[in-house]
Amino acid sequence: GAGVSQSPSNKVTEKGKDVELRCDPISGHTALYWYRQSLGQGLEFLIYFQGNSAPDKSGLPSDRFSAERTGGSVSTLTIQRTQQEDSAVYLCASSLVGTSGAYTQYFGPGTRLTVL
């Protein structure tokens, strides 16, 4: 499809385990964002990648969270030693930069993470 895709759609894990969440942005989009959405809440910014620039990691809640973007396309968000408070929907978005409407971010369906 032409939209942002994320996998898995659902992930249940035990406390203390590591998890990896994947995002495939829209082809040609240079910017990629990760957000976290807790139940009934708005979206919390986690990290932003733009081209070859150093990522903006200022939203990551702890050093257990990390993300990488390989080849300027696919991104993986890794959470180490998961805690119950990490349970949330993790949303990925991508956008063009440098054109009109550059900040129009298109979202994937999200990965629902449940930490038992």
Next chain:
Amino acid sequence: GQQLNQSPQSMFIQEGEDVSMNCTSSSIFNTWLWYKQDPGEGPVLLIALYKAGELTSNGRLTAQFGITRKDSFLNISASIPSDVGIYFCAGLRETSGSRLTFGEGTQLTVNP
């Protein structure tokens, strides 16, 4: 991070009624976006606003970028059952690069 103040938190209306929701902040924003999120899906962009005072429509939806650049509203006219969902405002500040700040959402329920 900083949240936008979005209100109301929830609305229960009858089909055919008009709806209005808004977002305010103590900070100035350069861009306002309105998204709708259906259950189990990511937010979908409805309207984007780039200039203070701008009034933009998308079908039955109308949104405005406040003159002070600290607020925005979204109106939905003649609501229909498929308007049900959570509506989020999002703003982009000059000092925040490409980081969007989101409101906490308005849950809309439309009774047929």
